[in-house]
Amino acid sequence: MADSAQAQKLVYLVTGGCGFLGEHVVRMLLQREPRLGELRVFDRHLDPWLEELKTGPVRVTAIQGDVTEAHEVAAAVAGAHVVIHTAGLVDVFGRASPETIHEVNVQGTRNVIEACVQTGTQFLVYTSSMEVVGPNTKGHPFYRGNEDTLYEAVHRHPYPCSKALAERLVLEANGREVHGGLPLVTCALRPTGIYGEGHQIMRDFYRQGLRLGGWLFRAIPASVEHGRVYVGNVAWMHVLAARELERRAALMGGQVYFCYDGSPYKSYEDFNMEFLGPCGLQLVGARPLLPYWVLVFLAALNALLQWLLRPLVLYAPLLNPYTLAVANTTFTVSTDKAQRHFGYEPLFSWEDSRTRTILWVQAAGSSAQ
Ligand SMILES: NC(=O)C1=CN([C@@H]2O[C@H](COP(=O)(O)OP(=O)(O)OC[C@H]3O[C@@H](n4cnc5c(N)ncnc54)[C@H](O)[C@@H]3O)[C@@H](O)[C@H]2O)C=CC1
């Protein structure tokens, strides 16, 4: 981005721009990035809502493509000033094979980096995940941790393994010379569990509760805390990081940032009830209804059934040994690194985030009836 930055209009590329987070990033850029001249939205599946965006003042280019195809990525990246790489395969339920998860999340990210280097794109923001840190397989709590907190990160599941490898690639690429001789500047943002409009698991819990006559049953102790973050604030952090990478390259290049906001620390289920409660659901039990060992047994049984049934049918329930371990381990972040490095403040208050999410759950739930 040259000296005439004031006047220059910039080309942004968002990979995975039709996903849950990607859509919010796309809309946020259009609303809040004054230097945006063209917005390229790259995704394997293009959504119809993209068409509405094409009538605005900014040129919106929809590109159907696959991050695992290097030539498709290179064609999309060519001429872009900034890439926000949010495309990924989010699967902790065993729907996709470990090889596919690796291919999309690791090779896909490698393709994005190489495309930046080949075509001369200098700024890359990567959507990483809290999962690159933990929870680890030993179930150690991560309590109010920040980017410097020491934690034994041990990955076995394909999803966190892939995110950790991809994040490392992005950070190691910082400083590489891109076509034209300038250095690549990269950073990685690590959201905790994201919630908000478009959150499919929240919608699934709502529908499940409706099917059970308005009841959900506590499985996890209320004392296990999770840090959650509103999707609008995650999108805003991406937009700000992308904007500031040029001016603060020396400070931000090669850095990681947890995504945070003012959402309260609660157990996964109690947090969901902040939205599902006002939609008419109730969480039964002050304590888990089943002993933990029963859940461990059921999770192992689900894993066995998944393996046995795989040749016939895809059996991928929410409960498996990995999701149980994550749901049952405290993981909360408390940090101001993004605020110090690039002036991030949450754009949406907790009250606002909550209201927006409730309205979405109500609409998404009723459209399912
Ligand atoms: N949902 C969450 O709680 C969290 C998500 N993340 C990360 O945020 C990013 C976005 O996640 P979500 O929006 O939740 O997932 P999502 O599944 O809603 O969105 C991912 C998007 O990437 C696209 N995509 C997948 N494979 C692709 C490929 N081979 N080529 C091109 N596009 C492809 C999908 O079509 C989808 O539109 C991911 O990188 C994920 O790892 C990080 C932390 C938490």
Ligand SMILES: C[C@H](CCCC(C)(C)O)[C@H]1CC[C@H]2[C@@H]3[C@H](O)CC4=CC(=O)CC[C@]4(C)[C@H]3CC[C@]12C
């Ligand atoms: C599905 C889990 C809750 C069900 C537990 C049960 C069956 C006992 O009721 C979810 C609990 C925690 C979630 C994960 C967490 O928010 C961190 C994540 C980060 C990501 O990058 C991707 C998504 C996820 C792994 C998220 C997935 C669902 C949970 C395991």
